[in-house]
Amino acid sequence: MKLILASASPRRRDLLSQAGFEFAIITGDIDESQREGENPVAYTSRLAAEKAIAVFDALVETDDVFVLGADTTVAVDGVMLGKPVDVADAEYMLYRLQGRAHSVTTSVALVAAKKSLVAAETTHVFFEPMSPDEISAYVATGEPMDKAGAYAIQGGAAPWITRIEGSYDNVVGLPVNLVREMLAKLEVS
Numbered sequence: 001m002k003l004i005l006a007s008a009s010p011r012r013r014d015l016l017s018q019a020g021f022e023f024a025i026i027t028g029d030i031d032e033s034q035r036e037g038e039n040p041v042a043y044t045s046r047l048a049a050e051k052a053i054a055v056f057d058a059l060v061e062t063d064d065v066f067v068l069g070a071d072t073t074v075a076v077d078g079v080m081l082g083k084p085v086d087v088a089d090a091e092y093m094l095y096r097l098q099g100r101a102h103s104v105t106t107s108v109a110l111v112a113a114k115k116s117l118v119a120a121e122t123t124h125v126f127f128e129p130m131s132p133d134e135i136s137a138y139v140a141t142g143e144p145m146d147k148a149g150a151y152a153i154q155g156g157a158a159p160w161i162t163r164i165e166g167s168y169d170n171v172v173g174l175p176v177n178l179v180r181e182m183l184a185k186l187e188v189s
């Protein structure tokens, strides 16, 4: 089996290699805009599948190849927070998240020549209150700018995250146990 990670995310690359997988990386480009009425599972599942299919369709040799795409979104009060577009957007996202719980959903899509599978996982994350100065200082580090919900649990936001329910890897961008289960299912089916 040849595994291809269809992602430019260094977090996904690190999580997959720490889990012991060998893989190549090929990235594609897709439109990430939300569609009316899509919930986090529907939205991230569609995007994960589109990322994997875009790369799979461009392959010359597809024998025994599995392409993995993933997408992560943060949701609070029924609103999805993707990656911030600018500093003000990042500060606004962090204001919305502080002092309460929110959900982080990552979907994983595996696409092969004659079979495919998509699955989603959700983790609940509890954020302690941040002061306006703490929010500005954190955003000024630049770290929030390429992260869904404008924070990194594995980075500067860690001091404010007191508790999570569910998978930690899922928040960072790739639930590796789910990937393992999906690959096992696909390889025997």
Ligand SMILES: Cc1cn([C@H]2C[C@H](O)[C@@H](COP(=O)(O)OP(=O)(O)OP(=O)(O)O)O2)c(=O)[nH]c1=O
Pocket: 006, 007, 008, 009, 011, 012, 027, 051, 070, 071, 072, 073, 074, 083, 104, 146, 147, 148, 149, 151, 152, 153, 154, 171, 172, 173
């Ligand atoms: C909530 C959270 C998200 N993130 C990251 C994971 C994802 O990289 C990013 C969400 O954006 P995505 O659009 O899911 O992924 P991406 O654009 O970074 O990479 P690609 O589409 O090429 O696979 O936010 C963290 O690193 N830590 C966190 O705590």
